[in-house]
Amino acid sequence: xxxxxxxxxxxxxxxxxxxxxxxxxxxxxxxxxxxxxxxxxxxxxxxxxxxxxxxxxxxxxxxxxxxxxxxxxxxxxxxx
Numbered sequence: 566x567x568x569x570x571x572x573x574x575x576x577x578x579x580x581x582x583x584x585x586x587x588x589x590x591x592x593x594x595x596x597x598x599x600x601x602x603x604x605x606x607x608x609x610x611x612x613x614x615x616x617x618x619x620x621x622x623x624x625x626x627x628x629x630x631x632x633x634x635x636x637x638x639x640x641x642x643x644x645x
Contacts, residue, residue: 569636571601581605587629596620597629601637612644 570591577584582604587593599619606612615637619630 569633569640571599571633593629599629599633601633613641615641 570588571585572588573583573585582602585601585603587598587600591598593599597619599617601618602614602616604614606614617630617634617637619628619633621628621630
């Protein structure tokens, strides 16, 4: 997840769920720090649920959260 400026947090990740957060050196405000959780969405594990969060205002455009979501859309294929 290096290209996205995210690092996987091994303490909260396991074989079924990936928890990642903005790298420590990333120059963003404390409220703009993003987190991502990726986990299977069904029992067959052929779908993923991706959750992107930050403490930024939800209706504001150009947030770090929106940037992460757009970057993830570019690297995780959508279900046909």
